[in-house]
Amino acid sequence: MTEKCDTCIVGAGISGLNALFVASRYLSRDQRVILIDRRSRAGGMWVDTYDYVRLHQPHPFFTAGNIEWTLDKEREYLANREEVLDHLRHCLEEIKQRVRVTELFGCEFENAEEIGEKVQITCRSGDGRTVEIEADRLIKAYGQRVDTNAPLNLSSAHARSVSPDFFDVRESEMQNSDAPVWIVGGGKTGIDTAHALINEQPGREVNLIAGPGTLFMSRDRLFPSGVRRWYKGEPLSSVFREMAHRFDGTNETDVMDWFRNNHGISLTPETGNFLGAILSESEKETIATGLNEVVMDYLTDVVDSDGGAEVVLRSGDTLPFELGSWVINCTGYIGRSEHPYEPYVSANGRVLSIQNRSVPIPFPLGGGSAYYLSHLLFLGKLAQVPLYAMDTEEMRRKAPQYVIVAVMSSLHFYNLSLIAEALPGKRFTKMISQYGLDFNRWYPLPRRLRASAGFMLNHKRDRKHYKRALDTVAERFGVRCGPVVNAGY
Numbered sequence: 001m002t003e004k005c006d007t008c009i010v011g012a013g014i015s016g017l018n019a020l021f022v023a024s025r026y027l028s029r030d031q032r033v034i035l036i037d038r039r040s041r042a043g044g045m046w047v048d049t050y051d052y053v054r055l056h057q058p059h060p061f062f063t064a065g066n067i068e069w070t071l072d073k074e075r076e077y078l079a080n081r082e083e084v085l086d087h088l089r090h091c092l093e094e095i096k097q098r099v100r101v102t103e104l105f106g107c108e109f110e111n112a113e114e115i116g117e118k119v120q121i122t123c124r125s126g127d128g129r130t131v132e133i134e135a136d137r138l139i140k141a142y143g144q145r146v147d148t149n150a151p152l153n154l155s156s157a158h159a160r161s162v163s164p165d166f167f168d169v170r171e172s173e174m175q176n177s178d179a180p181v182w183i184v185g186g187g188k189t190g191i192d193t194a195h196a197l198i199n200e201q202p203g204r205e206v207n208l209i210a211g212p213g214t215l216f217m218s219r220d221r222l223f224p225s226g227v228r229r230w231y232k233g234e235p236l237s238s239v240f241r242e243m244a245h246r247f248d249g250t251n252e253t254d255v256m257d258w259f260r261n262n263h264g265i266s267l268t269p270e271t272g273n274f275l276g277a278i279l280s281e282s283e284k285e286t287i288a289t290g291l292n293e294v295v296m297d298y299l300t301d302v303v304d305s306d307g308g309a310e311v312v313l314r315s316g317d318t319l320p321f322e323l324g325s326w327v328i329n330c331t332g333y334i335g336r337s338e339h340p341y342e343p344y345v346s347a348n349g350r351v352l353s354i355q356n357r358s359v360p361i362p363f364p365l366g367g368g369s370a371y372y373l374s375h376l377l378f379l380g381k382l383a384q385v386p387l388y389a390m391d392t393e394e395m396r397r398k399a400p401q402y403v404i405v406a407v408m409s410s411l412h413f414y415n416l417s418l419i420a421e422a423l424p425g426k427r428f429t430k431m432i433s434q435y436g437l438d439f440n441r442w443y444p445l446p447r448r449l450r451a452s453a454g455f456m457l458n459h460k461r462d463r464k465h466y467k468r469a470l471d472t473v474a475e476r477f478g479v480r481c482g483p484v485v486n487a488g489y
Helices: 014-026 081-095 188-200 226-230 236-246 252-263 281-290 367-378 392-398 401-422 425-433 445-477
Strands: 002-010 032-037 100-105 108-115 118-124 130-141 160-162 181-184 206-209 215-218 264-266 293-295 299-305 308-313 318-321 326-329 351-354 388-390 481-483
Touching (some): 014 032, 014 081, 014 130, 014 351, 014 367, 081 100, 108 130, 181 188, 188 206, 188 281, 215 252, 236 252, 236 401, 236 445, 252 264, 367 401, 388 401, 392 401, 401 445, 445 481
Parallel strands (some): 002 032, 032 100, 130 351, 160 326, 206 293
Antiparallel strands (some): 118 130, 215 264, 299 308, 308 318, 388 481
């Protein structure tokens, strides 16, 4: 038997739920959406991630559409894993009040084919049954495709190798041990792990192998508290728009130096990575004070030698390793796997694919593309507006890390400009008003209006500069960064 629906959405994380929110604004109460996810519940990566993870941003700005949180906390509160999962479940229930949703959890998407004016979808249920679905449109909301981290495979028989995704550093096994800890990875997972350990066991030896180091965005500068929201800080859209203005396709080092000096914060003396994570001065101080050693190198292995053990680094250097010490794999989640290329839009505009190989709206990761592009899909404009798309997996292989950040800024505002031009003013304004992932909402309305007015008044003129920068990067590194060819652009 073939299930029939108006829209099929694959993925029930932040991307899929934002796509579902948009669908509920266009479909009537008696129309049907089928929501597929290989996990047992809504939540995406938050179902699998480590227990002590916290949101980067204040919790109200992580939601589906403009659905408000029911959590009774201050706006600046950083929600934990269970609180996020509760809210995403709440979002799903709220959306189901507007449109009929059939949930196929524990179901794996296999393939889809466009036949005439329909999309034929094949899935596999948890018990091995084939599920056939016929839909008017399909949204593959893969988002960042974040997978869990396994413990590192180390040579030493005396290293306790664990992963945060399967081992809570706050639980009794870690608490009952006083052996040193080596955290591998200086990004958000490493910082969360260091923060949890140092708070739970002050005085314990905790070491950080930070690779090239990570540049974070300063929470104190981007999200000032209290009355300071009226005169301190800078709305995030203004920050990245300024970055796009400064970037010409070749000067990423200068652009990132500007960002680091004005909006950045780091725990390490060097900062070769930037993935949009946020860190406060108080968090930095807690971690910096509690760490015993910060190693600016990559871990290769831990090996046994002469009755002891040592850490082997990529540079060839070695460090003493106390037998029985813990090694926690906090290496990066984003961009770790390779996937086949797929454009964000199919030739006839009935299939929208949100993933890393074809990214039109990069901020925030996954959720932005899901929200804006789903609107274009339901308006019949997805294959008409000639958005640029960046292949971020290819870019990571071929270009320095800071190039990607600068390109994302140019790409984001170039495509927002095209969307604003393609939609009637009231339609675009309404779309923006329901966009709950907008960090600008932290600030009072006059400051938000000022940022929005700056964009609306100048976006057509600025678009020419953004396009030149994007075209320069595409030619400079030989990467996909332009219109999707098979959509007829």
